[in-house]
Amino acid sequence: MTDLPDLADFDDLAVQSDELGAQEQAVLSRLADADHDLEATALASNVFRVATAMRRRLEQAALRRAGLSWTAFKVLWVLWIWGERETRFVAVEADVTKGTLTGVVDTLAGRGLVVRRRHDDDRRLVSIALTDAGHDLITDTFPVFNAEERAIADLVAPDEQAALVRGLRHLVAALEEDAP
Amino acid sequence: MTDLPDLADFDDLAVQSDELGAQEQAVLSRLADADHDLEATALASNVFRVATAMRRRLEQAALRRAGLSWTAFKVLWVLWIWGERETRFVAVEADVTKGTLTGVVDTLAGRGLVVRRRHDDDRRLVSIALTDAGHDLITDTFPVFNAEERAIADLVAPDEQAALVRGLRHLVAALEEDAP
DNA sequence: GGGAAATCGGTTGGATCCAAACGATAGGCT
């Protein structure tokens, strides 16, 4: 097989702006002549790149030391915010399926961070609550997490940050309203 | 145990704007008195909510029918954009670890969608390429995926979409530059 | 030429993640 080119070989691709990363440049090259919507791709791909980079930073800076996965943290946080809640509610708030939540709660319960309680009257329902250890862990971890959120937010100017939040809220609302 | 409150019980929480969802309202209630940066939380949480909702829509509308997971699709797409590439390159572009990529490529190779080739000269290296079947699948799937990206982008006004993309690109660049 | 360090892709162990199905339970209707 012939020698494979280096990524740097693509620096000479025509671009719309020097803001674009190499991946977007390659996409332009590949798709520009075709019936593809690059602006739409730009929105989606940049949302995902931001989300992935932010999550990685937050996991490294705040969750690793606490030994928490992303979703485990979200579950503790939802219970901290809302108090003892039923499984179906926590799954919605943590944005995972009930099946996934069962597994994550198994892990947290195994560490003594949460407990499950069967509902007295409707025995289909199970509620989940933080233990003292779980409460201590989330109150220790959240400030570190929030400080890193602040550090990330400070990477852009205040007015741009506000504009981003506004636009993202509009998009979230529209996505949730437009859901089938 | 006492009756657990309904989610609707929280509608009376004081809020900054009727744009806020119930979760942001609960966060305000819980955290507003404490040493927490809600604006920073707003940026991060809205990025993640948009990313999760978009991914769900794109998976439902375009990837499910093709039987592709999110990362499987990304791998096919990266190989389609860049051509045959080494494992280390594809892992970076698809934004997963080499270990994860190995598993995903196992799955795709098992379906006859990609092949692995050992490098002639440097026998540490393995490159991955689309098969004809893989090429057909990505060229069939991507237009559907892109149309859904367009439908999502059209949920906000063109000027707001442009502002979002610009802000997100700045944040991506800043995050990647600020990485340790 | 030989040894040390670095890199590569893959393996290990354990956790997450989903859709679909299941058993248990509740509510409505006849």
Place this chain on the structure above:
DNA sequence: AGCCTATCGTTTGGATCCAACCGATTTCCC
């Protein structure tokens, strides 16, 4: 009272996901 439908949380099967580690290979230095 009995049957049917719906809901709940869990289980199943299989895929993804990571950090850490491993064997194989390459490169560099003495």
